[in-house]
Amino acid sequence: MTGGCTLFDKLWDDHVVCQPEGQPALLYIDLHLVHEVTSPQAFDGLRAAGRRVRQPLRTVATVDHNVPTTDRRLPITDQIAARQMETLRRNCREFGIPFFDIGSAEQGIVHVIGPELGLTQPGMTVVCGDSHTSTHGAFGALAFGIGTSEVEHVLATQCLPQRKPRSMQVFVDGRLPKGVTAKDLALAIIGKIGTDGATGHVIEYAGPAVRALSMEGRMTLCNMSIEAGARAGMVAPDETTFAYIHGRRFAPKEPAWQEATRYWRSLASDSDAQFDRTVEIDASALPPYVTWGTSPGMVVPVTGAVPDPKWFAQETDRQAYTRALEYMALRPGTKIEDIAVDRVFIGSCTNSRIEDLREAAEVVRGHRVARTVQAMVVPGSQAVKHQAEKEGLHEIFREAGFAWREPGCSMCLGMNPDVLQPGERCASTSNRNFEGRQGRGGRTHLVSPRMAAAAAVAGHFTDVRKWNYEEVRDAAVSRA
Amino acid sequence: MQPFRVHEGTGAPLDRPNVDTDQIIPKQFLKRIERTGFGEFLFYDWRRTGSGELDPQFVLNQARYAGASILVAGRNFGCGSSREHAAWALADFGFRAILAPSFADIFANNCAKNGLLVVELPEETIAGITLRAREIAGYRLTVDLEQRSVDDGHGLRAEFAIDEFRRYCLLEGLDDIGLTLRCADQITSYEDRRGRERPFQGPPFC
Numbered sequence: 100m101t102g103g104c105t106l107f108d109k110l111w112d113d114h115v116v117c118q119p120e121g122q123p124a125l126l127y128i129d130l131h132l133v134h135e136v137t138s139p140q141a142f143d144g145l146r147a148a149g150r151r152v153r154q155p156l157r158t159v160a161t162v163d164h165n166v167p168t169t170d171r172r173l174p175i176t177d178q179i180a181a182r183q184m185e186t187l188r189r190n191c192r193e194f195g196i197p198f199f200d201i202g203s204a205e206q207g208i209v210h211v212i213g214p215e216l217g218l219t220q221p222g223m224t225v226v227c228g229d230s231h232t233s234t235h236g237a238f239g240a241l242a243f244g245i246g247t248s249e250v251e252h253v254l255a256t257q258c259l260p261q262r263k264p265r266s267m268q269v270f271v272d273g274r275l276p277k278g279v280t281a282k283d284l285a286l287a288i289i290g291k292i293g294t295d296g297a298t299g300h301v302i303e304y305a306g307p308a309v310r311a312l313s314m315e316g317r318m319t320l321c322n323m324s325i326e327a328g329a330r331a332g333m334v335a336p337d338e339t340t341f342a343y344i345h346g347r348r349f350a351p352k353e354p355a356w357q358e359a360t361r362y363w364r365s366l367a368s369d370s371d372a373q374f375d376r377t378v379e380i381d382a383s384a385l386p387p388y389v390t391w392g393t394s395p396g397m398v399v400p401v402t403g404a405v406p407d408p409k410w411f412a413q414e415t416d417r418q419a420y421t422r423a424l425e426y427m428a429l430r431p432g433t434k435i436e437d438i439a440v441d442r443v444f445i446g447s448c449t450n451s452r453i454e455d456l457r458e459a460a461e462v463v464r465g466h467r468v469a470r471t472v473q474a475m476v477v478p479g480s481q482a483v484k485h486q487a488e489k490e491g492l493h494e495i496f497r498e499a500g501f502a503w504r505e506p507g508c509s510m511c512l513g514m515n516p517d518v519l520q521p522g523e524r525c526a527s528t529s530n531r532n533f534e535g536r537q538g539r540g541g542r543t544h545l546v547s548p549r550m551a552a553a554a555a556v557a558g559h560f561t562d563v564r565k566w567n568y569e570e571v572r573d574a575a576v577s578r579a
Numbered sequence: 580m581q582p583f584r585v586h587e588g589t590g591a592p593l594d595r596p597n598v599d600t601d602q603i604i605p606k607q608f609l610k611r612i613e614r615t616g617f618g619e620f621l622f623y624d625w626r627r628t629g630s631g632e633l634d635p636q637f638v639l640n641q642a643r644y645a646g647a648s649i650l651v652a653g654r655n656f657g658c659g660s661s662r663e664h665a666a667w668a669l670a671d672f673g674f675r676a677i678l679a680p681s682f683a684d685i686f687a688n689n690c691a692k693n694g695l696l697v698v699e700l701p702e703e704t705i706a707g708i709t710l711r712a713r714e715i716a717g718y719r720l721t722v723d724l725e726q727r728s729v730d731d732g733h734g735l736r737a738e739f740a741i742d743e744f745r746r747y748c749l750l751e752g753l754d755d756i757g758l759t760l761r762c763a764d765q766i767t768s769y770e771d772r773r774g775r776e777r778p779f780q781g782p783p784f785c
């Protein structure tokens with residue numbers, strides 16, 4: 100290879116245990132996150148083969164997908180869900196894996212609690228039986244989603260045989276305008292390169308607009324990498340990263356902190372590094388985005404209109420777009436701002452962190468949810484919930500008419516009772532607008548937390564850049 | 580794992596791009612803790628109407644594709660969620676191979692771990708096979724992993740590329756955890772070296 104190394108090259112090389120002849124590289128895994136839905140069959144596999152967990156203390160489990168978001172003191176009514184959670188509880192006990200159960204102060208969506216506990220750190224490899232594991236790349240880690248057989252593989256060996264993916268740089272110049280967020284940037288990128296635009300690649304996000312993002316913003320951006328088909332997304336660590344990690348429960352303490360940051364500072368792509376592909380985008384020109392269809396790539400600016408399938412050259416695309424319009428009950432040419440919503444969901448591993456809730460609260464403050472809309476906020480973790488309550492955000496949401504819930508994945512995928520009814524239209528801060536994702540026949544539009552909040556109040560999508568709100572941001576209180 | 584060498588079967592066309600794993604197996608079936616029995620829920624919301632009846636329009640409900648074991652799919656098949664339940668559902672339904680212009684990464688990995696062969700072929704080739712599967716009654720295909728070829732016995736033959744190691748594992752029906760465990764000594768020395776060089780990256784729980 101000519102030229103320098105990318106950050107991804109460095110992380111990869113650092114984790115290759117061995118490269119057996121004619122086989123993929125064996126990659127060491129530093130941190131393995133586990134949840135209730137994709138793990139039971141993996142533990143069964145271990146038992147059937149009489150294998151143990153190689154590094155239970157590099158593994159951590161929680162319940163998030165299935166948990167109800169209503170009062171935690173009530174018994175869980177869904178018996179099948181309860182059995183799945185109980186199965187994880189038993190498996191963790193049997194194999195000695197740390198487990199943050201439903202009643203614990205650490206419980207939350209895996210991709211929210213990993214970072215907030217300081218478990219996710221620069222230079223690590225992180226896996227989870229969950230595609231949005233790409234989130235953790237925001238810290239300069241190599242983090243990717245795996246299937247259940249691979250979960251079993253990591254449990255048994257702490258390694259994964261992997262072929263090295265290609266590299267891709269997404270360089271984001273300029274600065275995001277006021278009211279435009281990391282979510283909009285992510286949607287813009289997916290709109291530009293397509294939902295398979297980064298298949299087989301690891302994306303590194305770079306450029307001034309990325310450097311200017313908070314850790315929450317970087318997590319949102321890396322989270323959505325999988326929606327562009329990427330194997331992983333990452334941002335090189337910097338002072339913003341270190342400031343976020345410092346003092347968290349599992350972060351290195353002095354004097355190891357000095358040693359750790361010295362190492363972390365070396366984790367950047369060399370200036371002459373070669374990427375297999377580069378995409379450039381100008382943040383200054385970006386508007387807020389709204390998806391109109393059933394794939395995250397079906398996205399337009401809030402000032403735009405629903406596209407006409409006739410514009411697309413390929414027959415299969417035309418058919419897919421026509422099908423999406425039918426499912427979404429939309430007509431070509433309809434202005435996005437004229438689309439009314441029935442439900443608003445603020446939550447998910449994409450946008451349920453403290454900064455997301457602050458941004459939504461700013462927009463909501465002093466307003467009421469439209470009479471035609473049912474709206475809810477589901478914090479990503481108990482820690483986020485407590486921080487938000489300390490700041491009084493829950494009061495702002497409740498007074499406006501939002502439901503304020505307990506943490507979990509909730510209506511991002513509707514495995515628990517939080518689901519859309521057939522035909523209901525939802526402004527959602529989650530990451531997937533697939534058919535039926537939030538409930539059979541439900542219609543999902545992906546937006547940022549600000550845009551979702553504004554839609555809740557207006558009753559339809561509206562350009563949040565024109566919204567009259569005060570920014571009450573105070574990064575110093577960001578501890579959740 | 581069931582080895583894959585040569586398979587002959589009926590081809591069913593599902594000509595849609597970006598079919599995500601939420602469609603292949605909807606979330607309400609992910610609460611099961613078993614690895615088997617997902618086949619009846621495959622493409623549930625497409626196969627069944629709102630009231631739960633089989634929708635005669637959907638390709639897998641048509642008599643001519645009954646017993647199909649080769650799915651002919653669109654670009655970016657299996658995108659979205661990492662749920663291996665999608666591969667389990669396809670295999671349990673009776674599919675042994677999927678042909679498409681491209682696949683999502685995690686889905687392709689999951690299939691390989693379950694003896695389900697994914698074959699990437701150029702868009703035009705897939706379009707040709709799709710057309711034939713619609714027009715020729717009793718259309719069958721032979722997928723040959725030894726020869727790396729697809730043949731329909733009607734003059735359409737295509738060769739495909741596949742990662743050599745993945746091919747080897749499929750041909751032999753190998754448990755690759757067993758292979759990795761053969762490197763146990765190397766894993767231990769890697770852990771020792773890392774522990775010495777960067778002790779701050781040790782197991783977080785101790």
Ligand code: SF4
Nearest residue numbers: 231447448508511512
């Ligand atoms: S919030 Fe949604 S996308 Fe994130 S882990 Fe949970 S179900 Fe998956």
